Amino acid sequence: DAKTTQPNSMESNEEEPVHLPCNHSTISGTDYIHWYRQLPSQGPEYVIHGLTSNVNNRMASLAIAEDRKSSTLILHRATLRDAAVYYCILRDDKIIFGKGTRLHILP
Amino acid sequence: KAGVTQTPRYLIKTRGQQVTLSCSPISGHRSVSWYQQTPGQGLQFLFEYFSETQRNKGNFPGRFSGRQFSNSRSEMNVSTLELGDSALYLCASSTGTGGFSDNSPLHFGNGTRLTVT
Numbered sequence: 001d002a003k004t005t006q007p008n009s010m011e012s013n014e015e016e017p018v019h020l021p022c023n024h025s026t027i028s029g030t031d032y033i034h035w036y037r038q039l040p041s042q043g044p045e046y047v048i049h050g051l052t053s054n055v056n057n058r059m060a061s062l063a064i065a066e067d068r069k070s071s072t073l074i075l076h077r078a079t080l081r082d083a084a085v086y087y088c089i090l091r092d093d094k095i096i097f098g099k100g101t102r103l104h105i106l107p
Numbered sequence: 108k109a110g111v112t113q114t115p116r117y118l119i120k121t122r123g124q125q126v127t128l129s130c131s132p133i134s135g136h137r138s139v140s141w142y143q144q145t146p147g148q149g150l151q152f153l154f155e156y157f158s159e160t161q162r163n164k165g166n167f168p169g170r171f172s173g174r175q176f177s178n179s180r181s182e183m184n185v186s187t188l189e190l191g192d193s194a195l196y197l198c199a200s201s202t203g204t205g206g207f208s209d210n211s212p213l214h215f216g217n218g219t220r221l222t223v224t
Contacts, residue, residue: 032210043111043197043215044150051210087150091210095140097150 022088132200
């Protein structure tokens with residue numbers, strides 16, 4: 001079973017920030033939180049990962065709760081090309097993906 | 108740098124046959140993992156290899172097997188195909204060693220779409 005819980009779908013307007021939540025209440029101290037996204041007809045694409053501190057890269061930001069039981073992927077300015085399924089996973093030995101969040105971007 | 112390459116892109120097989128799928132990782136990546144993606148079950152982990160050794164295996168029957176070669180290229184084989192094996196099979200490579208505590212990002216190919224009739 002997946003160790004993370006995400007909403008099935010979310011909607012956002014183009015050019016607005018998007019906050020994608022993920023709950024991982026059973027996270028262990030050494031589990032890294034990884035985010036991937038999958039565009040139609042493509043394999044998943046790495047977005048960002050972190051352990052305890054908030055992380056930023058050119059694609060997104062990752063905000064990790066102090067107790068590490070939840071995290072939020074932040075897309076600062078959504079574009080139509082960000083419409084995808086976003087997966088939050090705990091990088092463990094068996095790399096278990098949940099069902100992810102389908103993000104719809106409204107023009 | 109070339110990405111992860113999976114061949115063939117599409118495959119149609121008949122129930123009872125066997126199939127072999129190929130994955131070429133990004134140059135320098137020594138860890139390769141395989142996944143099955145279906146609409147009902149989502150992305151499911153099959154197995155992971157590092158340096159020609161299987162590091163981890165998911166909950167799939169023995170009909171699903173894999174191997175990794177000395178050049179890090181990997182193949183997976185499914186024997187005695189069933190209709191339920193129809194899926195997108197994805198391969199990912201990474202710079203890590205695989206297994207527990209490996210936190211290196213996964214780089215996925217675009218998959219092989221297998222249809223079993």
